[in-house]
Amino acid sequence: MTQQPATETPEASEPAAAHESWQLFRGDGQCRSVPIPEAPPWRRFASTRADNAEGEAARGDDTRTGARYVIGSAETDVVNAAIHLRRPLLVTGHPGTGKSSLAAAIARELDLGPVLRWPVNSRSTLQDALYRYDAIGRLQESNLERGPNGPRPDIGSFLRLGPVGTAFVAEERPRVLLVDELDKGDLDLPNDLLTIFEEGTFEIPELSRLPEDQANVDVLTADPHRTARVTRGMVHCVEFPIVVITSNGERDFPPAFRRRCLPLHLGDPDEARLREIVEGHLGPEALADAGDLIMAFLARRAVGELATDQLLNAVFLRRGGVRLDADGLLRTVLHRLNTDG
16 A cells, blocks of 8 residues: 655644744855844844944944833832942842843943943952053054154053943043942952942042153053043042942952942732833834743743843744753753752
């Protein structure tokens, strides 16, 4: 008896077609030119073209955020208290709860320009956050042969303020300074940072040693193509920055440091908050297909650590035609962040 080939029903062909439509890479070794779809709103980066840089810097846009920041009224009160008191915010919470994004939300809503970011790691020093001096570059420049009327190298061209130093030179309106994951730094770093915040000033010895006729020096800043004037080597804070310090709770901070900060804990969002976050990032139409993903996210988060942006990734893929319930892809997108299973 000859076996007839199976015919493909419309119900079976439709998911297969949708599945193939999102597969840009197929692993078959064939070269093909395919259109690359638009990135998720939180993964879109600013243009680096010179004609766009100034406009984006002036508006304080964070193109990777792409949506309204969702925060409760109690948390908003803590943020406002920190702004009024000129005290740093010490923000804690699980990864993915929006600790770092809070700084961008404050800067954008208050129109305070781009966030000054200092990502802290085990090698970070306060010196790097204040300023860097390229002594070797200046020496090489000074050794170049020049004509009798050639310009002499200016020390300000070899000195750049870091994110903390740039935040201190703001004169009209405060800047937003993000000190990201401070708990990853050296044990003495919180107290060193606290001293700078309390004194509101720091010295640049390379400039304070200059003769009197070079008392005013224009130095580079952490903002592209912008300089700041430093007088007699002293940087004085005029407008204290809005400081957002994040911590993943890897270690405790000294009591003196914690006493001078306002604590803000961002808890894991519940179902209602998750729906609000999805709607804020992907629009109200995204909620129609996100119900089961939200419930799957909550179930998996109950037994292991998950980040909110993992849910956004799942909803975004679902809207692009991806079958998240097949071949373990949902487990891949909603993988646990802790390493104990």
